[in-house]
Amino acid sequence: MVDFECFMFRSLSLEEFVSAFTVNPEQGQVWYGWWSEEYDRLSWRFYKEQYNRHLLQEFRDFCFANSLKLSYPDELEESYDSDYYQNAWKRWQEQSQNLQEHWEVVECLLEEHSRPPRSQAIAETLQEYQQQLKQGWTDVEFETAKAAWFNVNFAAPSATEQRELNQLPYRSYLRSDRWRRMRAAMLLINFAKCAACGVLAESHYGGDWETEIHVHHLRYRKRGRERYTDLELLCKAHHDQEHHD
Ligand SMILES: [Zn+2]
Ligand SMILES: [Zn+2]
Known part of the structure; x- marks a missing residue:
């Protein structure tokens, strides 16, 4: 078993966020909304990705130990053709139960930052982006917010x-x-x-x-x-x- 390395970070509070800019409080609130939306998306994907990478690493170790030339768990499930694969599938299922405890860690994080990308995401993003430009939230402000977030975490x-x-x-x-x-x-x-x-x-x-x-x-x-x-x-x-x- 490889150690599950899960890095957690905290998001910016409204006060911390606003103090990185020189704007009036109303504008700060609006910008904070956009920042939070974007940050939640990033962290949602990131936390999920940490878990998936760990799962893959374990699966590849398992395959190596069992002389299987497979890259993803579903390939094992699909290989029903021989007893050998069926047995391997059963063993992998047993072994991957340990991953459940890691999943619990990730699940909490996902809940905390859970605004998964929506299906109409592109249309919405475009619309949001136009509004943001009007109200001055550009890449420059986003960079400022990212720097503030990074610096409070370290x-x-x-x-x-x-x-x-x-x-x-x-x-x-x-x-x-x-x-x-x-x-x-x-x-x-x-x-x-x-x-x-x-x-x-x-x-x-x-x-x-x-x-x-x-x-x-x-x-x-x-x-x-x-x-x-x-x-x-x-x-x-x-x-x-x-x-x-
Ligand atoms: Zn490059
Ligand atoms: Zn370098």
């Missing part, structure tokens, strides 16, 4: 923690709890999308975004006390390019 470390983090070799730092949480937060809030080419987010939430999308440091000296603007998401190709130029 309080500055104490002087001792800071010293410890700075002493770690860079590779060990990348394995630290603080960094793993930070990178998850960046992936969540930026839709696991490359800042340079903007590859469609969907494919990365659905796929192996952890290896395809990297969190790049714009300023290494801020290591251990990174703020939102010190980091950037890049796809592997753009990340390589960044380090070779």
